[in-house]
Structure formats: C-alpha cells, structure tokens
Amino acid sequence: MMMCKEATRLMSLKQDRPLRFQERLSLRLHLSMCGACRECNRQFALLHKAGQHKSPASDDTDEARSDS
Amino acid sequence: MTQDASEAHHRRLTEVRPRLVSFALMHLRDLSRAEDAVQEALAAALEKDGSFAGRSGYETWVFGILKYKILDAMRAQKRQGTWQPLEDEGDDEAIERQFQQNGRWQKDARPSSWGEPEAAFENEHFWRVFDACMIALPDSAARVFSLRELMGLSTEDICRELGIKENNCWVILHRARLRLRACIEKGWLKETAS
Numbered sequence: 001m002m003m004c005k006e007a008t009r010l011m012s013l014k015q016d017r018p019l020r021f022q023e024r025l026s027l028r029l030h031l032s033m034c035g036a037c038r039e040c041n042r043q044f045a046l047l048h049k050a051g052q053h054k055s056p057a058s059d060d061t062d063e064a065r066s067d068s
Numbered sequence: 069m070t071q072d073a074s075e076a077h078h079r080r081l082t083e084v085r086p087r088l089v090s091f092a093l094m095h096l097r098d099l100s101r102a103e104d105a106v107q108e109a110l111a112a113a114l115e116k117d118g119s120f121a122g123r124s125g126y127e128t129w130v131f132g133i134l135k136y137k138i139l140d141a142m143r144a145q146k147r148q149g150t151w152q153p154l155e156d157e158g159d160d161e162a163i164e165r166q167f168q169q170n171g172r173w174q175k176d177a178r179p180s181s182w183g184e185p186e187a188a189f190e191n192e193h194f195w196r197v198f199d200a201c202m203i204a205l206p207d208s209a210a211r212v213f214s215l216r217e218l219m220g221l222s223t224e225d226i227c228r229e230l231g232i233k234e235n236n237c238w239v240i241l242h243r244a245r246l247r248l249r250a251c252i253e254k255g256w257l258k259e260t261a262s
Contacts (some may be wrong), residue, residue, distance in 0.1 A: 004167065012238070015217075015241070047249065051218045054087075056128045
C-alpha cells in the first residue's frame with residue numbers, strides 16, 4: 001500500500017506530466033481511502049490555478065493533467 | 069499617440085505595473101532586477117506598437133513580452149554567478165515535518181479544505197499569503213515553481229533553461245508544492261478561521 005508521502009509525489013507529478021497507468025491506479029486507490037490526501041490533491045490543483053491567475057494569459061494547455 | 073490615447077496608456081500602465089513587477093519578482097527574487105525587467109518589457113511594448121496601449125488585450129501582450137525579458141534576466145543572473153540553480157537546497161526537513169516516519173501525514177499537518185478556488189482567488193488576503201509564501205520558498209524551489217506554474221513552461225523546457233535533470237525538476241516541484249501548501253494553510257486558513 002502506498003503511503004501519503006508517496007501519494008503527494010504522484011499528485012505533484014500529475015501537475016507536470018501525464019501519469020503512467022500504474023501510477024494513476026495507485027494514486028486513485030490511495031485517494032479513495034484517504035481524505036487528507038484528497039484535500040492535498042485539491043490544494044495542488046488550486047496552486048496551479050493560482051499560478052495562472054498571476055498573468056492574464058497562459059500558454060499552458062493542461063494536457064499534462066488528468067483527473068485521477 | 070493622441071492625447072486621449074496617451075492618457076489611456078498611462079492609466080493602464082498604472083493599473084498593470086504592480087502586477088508585472090510582482091510577477092517578475094517571483095521569478096527573479098530581486099526587486100531592482102524585477103523592476104528593470106518590467107521597464108524593458110514596457111519600453112519594448114511601446115516601441116513595437118505604441119497605439120496598442122489603450123486597447124484590450126494589452127495586458128496579455130505586455131505579459132508575453134515580460135516573460136521573455138524575465139528569461140533573459142535569469143540567464144544573466146546565471147552568467148554573472150548571482151544565482152546558481154541548486155538541485156538540492158537541503159529543505160528536506162521542512163517536508164519531513166509534515167509526515168510521520170511511516171509516510172502518513174503528521175496530525176498537525178493534515179491538509180484541510182481550502183474551499184472553492186474561485187472564492188479564494190477573490191479574497192485579497194489569500195493573495196497576500198500566497199505572495200508571502202512564494203517569497204519564503206528556498207531560491208531554486210521558488211524559481212522552478214514560478215517557471216512551471218506562473219509562466220507555464222513544461223518541466224522539459226525548465227530543465228533545458230536551468231541545466232538540471234528533469235527528475236530533479238520534479239523533486240524540486242514536489243517539495244515546493246508541499247512547502248507552499250503548508251505555508252498557505254497556516255497563514256490563510258488559520259487566520260480566516262480565527
């Protein structure tokens with residue numbers, strides 16, 4: 001079983017590149033059981049959006065992200 | 069430029085300048101360098117098309133120019149040795165404090181809900197805390213995070229720009245996000261609740 005610290009590594013990675021199948025699966029499983037990590041996942045997503053708010057336009061296409 | 073256009077330009081500049089400086093500061097970590105980069109971007113914008121100044125889309129356009137100026141300035145900082153990208157800033161401790169030895173969250177570090185993003189973004193206090201937490205990040209963590217999340221570069225581009233390995237980039241970003249979330253939660257949520 002993956003622990004929270006490792007799960008946060010995948011949550012962060014997910015903001016930067018698409019996760020591999022295995023990574024996505026382990027993260028999804030962990031998130032389904034851990035409320036604190038679900039919050040952390042939302043916080044990382046919010047940090048990303050906050051970054052975009054800092055300038056009026058962003059070239060970021062969000063293709064590296066997926067909702068897992 | 070007619071007088072009207074000139075006034076509109078001036079008004080727009082007054083509005084947008086602080087945002088430009090704050091944006092540049094997150095990347096360059098030095099106020100005078102940030103102001104120089106903004107000055108250069110505004111001068112370049114005026115030179116390219118002074119009549120654009122009062123029109124919509126101006127801000128987006130100037131930010132686009134500023135991004136190039138920031139990258140130039142960052143290269144200059146590297147060349148002059150005023151900044152070295154560090155792969156390890158020894159900030160493990162700040163991260164370790166959030167987790168128990170078995171990899172679970174420490175009780176007092178467990179993330180709480182920040183509510184809807186849009187509500188946070190409309191809250192001035194959120195931005196004050198966000199900016200303060202960005203400034204408090206270790207140097208390389210702040211720059212890599214800014215390039216990724218503020219400028220929107222890919223980690224591949226960031227690594228090429230900074231001369232670090234992509235794997236290191238991901239490690240730096242993971243730590244930066246954990247640090248930021250802890251800092252923001254402490255400064256924003258706790259104060260809002262009290």
